[in-house]
Amino acid sequence: MDSTLKEWLLNAVMVVALLLVPLWAWLANEPFIITLATRIAILALAGVGLNIALGLGGMVSFGHALYLGIGGYVAGIAAHHAFHGTTVLGLPGTNQMLPIWAIAMILSGAIAGVVGALSLRTSGIFFIMITLAFAQMGFFFALSWPAYGGEDGLPIFVRNQFPGLNTLRPWEFFLISYGVLLVALGLFALLRAARFGAALMAIRQNPDRVAALGITPFGVKLVAFVLSGMITGLAGALMADLTRFVSPAMMAWTMSGELIVIIILGGVGRLFGPVAGAAILVGFEVFFGGLTEHWKLWLGLVLLGVVLFARGGIIGLIAGRAHHG
Amino acid sequence: MADPVLSLEGLSKSFGALRATDQVSLTLLPGEIHALIGPNGAGKSTLMGLISGTLAPDAGSISLGGQDITALSMPQRARAGLGRSFQVSSLIAEYSALRNVLLALQAHDGHSFRFMRPVMRDKALIARAQAILARVGLAARASVEAGALSHGERRLLEIAMALALQPRCFLFDEPMAGLGAEGTARLVDFLRGLKSEAPILLVEHDMDAVFRLADRISVLVYGRIIATGNAAEIRTNSDVRAIYLGEEVAS
Numbered sequence: 001m002d003s004t005l006k007e008w009l010l011n012a013v014m015v016v017a018l019l020l021v022p023l024w025a026w027l028a029n030e031p032f033i034i035t036l037a038t039r040i041a042i043l044a045l046a047g048v049g050l051n052i053a054l055g056l057g058g059m060v061s062f063g064h065a066l067y068l069g070i071g072g073y074v075a076g077i078a079a080h081h082a083f084h085g086t087t088v089l090g091l092p093g094t095n096q097m098l099p100i101w102a103i104a105m106i107l108s109g110a111i112a113g114v115v116g117a118l119s120l121r122t123s124g125i126f127f128i129m130i131t132l133a134f135a136q137m138g139f140f141f142a143l144s145w146p147a148y149g150g151e152d153g154l155p156i157f158v159r160n161q162f163p164g165l166n167t168l169r170p171w172e173f174f175l176i177s178y179g180v181l182l183v184a185l186g187l188f189a190l191l192r193a194a195r196f197g198a199a200l201m202a203i204r205q206n207p208d209r210v211a212a213l214g215i216t217p218f219g220v221k222l223v224a225f226v227l228s229g230m231i232t233g234l235a236g237a238l239m240a241d242l243t244r245f246v247s248p249a250m251m252a253w254t255m256s257g258e259l260i261v262i263i264i265l266g267g268v269g270r271l272f273g274p275v276a277g278a279a280i281l282v283g284f285e286v287f288f289g290g291l292t293e294h295w296k297l298w299l300g301l302v303l304l305g306v307v308l309f310a311r312g313g314i315i316g317l318i319a320g321r322a323h324h325g
Numbered sequence: 326m327a328d329p330v331l332s333l334e335g336l337s338k339s340f341g342a343l344r345a346t347d348q349v350s351l352t353l354l355p356g357e358i359h360a361l362i363g364p365n366g367a368g369k370s371t372l373m374g375l376i377s378g379t380l381a382p383d384a385g386s387i388s389l390g391g392q393d394i395t396a397l398s399m400p401q402r403a404r405a406g407l408g409r410s411f412q413v414s415s416l417i418a419e420y421s422a423l424r425n426v427l428l429a430l431q432a433h434d435g436h437s438f439r440f441m442r443p444v445m446r447d448k449a450l451i452a453r454a455q456a457i458l459a460r461v462g463l464a465a466r467a468s469v470e471a472g473a474l475s476h477g478e479r480r481l482l483e484i485a486m487a488l489a490l491q492p493r494c495f496l497f498d499e500p501m502a503g504l505g506a507e508g509t510a511r512l513v514d515f516l517r518g519l520k521s522e523a524p525i526l527l528v529e530h531d532m533d534a535v536f537r538l539a540d541r542i543s544v545l546v547y548g549r550i551i552a553t554g555n556a557a558e559i560r561t562n563s564d565v566r567a568i569y570l571g572e573e574v575a576s
Contacts, residue, residue: 212409
């Protein structure tokens with residue numbers, strides 16, 4: 001079978017399975033399963049963001065937890081002020097997801113713009129270290145910010161709301177997360193196939209060649225980095241609403257590592273790589289986490305296997321290597 | 326005499342004590358092929374780097390179509406009309422030949438910040454790319470990944486990408502390298518036809534090809550141009566014979 005067709009079928013299976021499993025759980029009254037599926041969808045969304053920078057642009061950001069945390073704190077802080085009827089920077093809080101998402105994306109994008117403008121002048125290990133340094137700055141800032149809980153984190157007492165849906169019901173909150181994920185996947189597919197994606201993927205492979213054609217790699221990479229941060233920031237806002245809690249741990253370097261692991265497990269640069277990767281990660285956490293507290297050891301072995309023997313991740317293993325036409 | 330398309334004025338570049346480029350002045354006139362030859366280590370690569378913008382000169386200036394481009398970056402020079410090929414084929418390895426040319430066309434059009442329209446459904450753009458591939462004889466290889474093309478095909482794809490830029494002048498760095506006799510002969514014919522579209526500054530080791538093609542030849546030795554002239558003048562120039570062509574001419 002043609003490998004492009006194979007990948008499309010595989011993607012379709014994931015789209016349907018990610019919807020049908022929680023649907024079944026909803027009918028069978030298994031809210032825990034729905035929450036797991038929601039977690040997969042949100043982690044996958046964060047991964048779609050990172051996949052733009054890392055997968056398409058080859059920018060190994062080891063600090064994407066920063067944007068996850070920014071999105072999370074936007075949701076947490078907005079809900080906090082809405083709950084207490086206080087203001088922040090002269091503005092009232094809000095418990096509405098849509099404005100929260102907008103602010104989370106704008107703020108994540110702005111910070112990603114600053115981080116990108118400084119870090120994209122370097123490459124390789126220096127780029128990795130600078131992105132990590134910025135995320136650590138965010139982590140310690142959140143840790144030492146008593147107004148919003150400091151190291152104790154900030155609870156969201158009532159999940160933020162979405163017009164026309166009851167977000168407190170797991171199934172309906174899942175549908176929101178799933179819908180956002182599908183939109184993000186659609187945008188990823190569009191920009192990858194468009195001229196922007198063509199330039200970005202070419203820059204990953206051969207920046208000097210692209211520069212000699214008259215395209216400035218820095219500008220293309222910076223825009224990609226900002227878009228990447230925005231989508232991961234949006235995932236952060238949803239993540240905070242899922243757990244109804246936001247803490248500095250969301251910005252920890254281990255979280256940045258987890259996002260990279262998701263991409264590598266699923267398949268770097270593949271449209272559904274983050275979905276497959278997030279499903280594997282959450283699956284391991286649940287199945288092996290129930291057997292042993294050292295489940296990350298087994299995940300590590302799988303990661304080792306993927307890096308050594310299946311560089312294209314699970315998607316590459318099943319559908320073959322990527323084709324750019 | 327017509328105004329030069331590309332002109333170098335007193336260009337110098339040193340690496341420590343080594344003067345890799347020493348007061349080089351050179352012009353590329355409309356419709357000509359100007360070849361740059363010189364023994365290994367003469368500073369040809371440094372000079373190509375200075376012109377294309379990978380290196381910054383210590384002194385001197387470069388102008389393209391009357392515009393001073395000395396301070397411009399490599400992408401800016403490309404947009405100003407400098408179409409270069411690389412000494413060692415430099416392509417987008419995972420992209421098909423077609424997509425490599427599409428990328429060059431996209432760069433020439435100046436629209437890389439488009440996020441919605443799929444490139445592979447842009448029929449007009451694809452038709453242009455296929456026409457260019459056909460010109461260099463790669464039409465049948467359009468869908469092959471650049472990394473899987475033969476050495477000679479990669480050289481041709483380099484040329485195709487330069488064509489797509491529709492530059493004011495071409496900068497070809499050893500395009501014949503490794504092409505074989507037949508490939509070289511075909512490329513010589515092709516370049517002869519191309520020079521009327523835009524003049525070519527050609528760095529080439531294949532002396533046969535250079536003497537057949539070049540309207541003018543400049544000889545670079547130790548970073549300096551020791552002679553410029555047509556093929557006959559260079560062949561008979563005593564300095565060139567002594568320093569560069571010595572053995573070949575003697576035999």
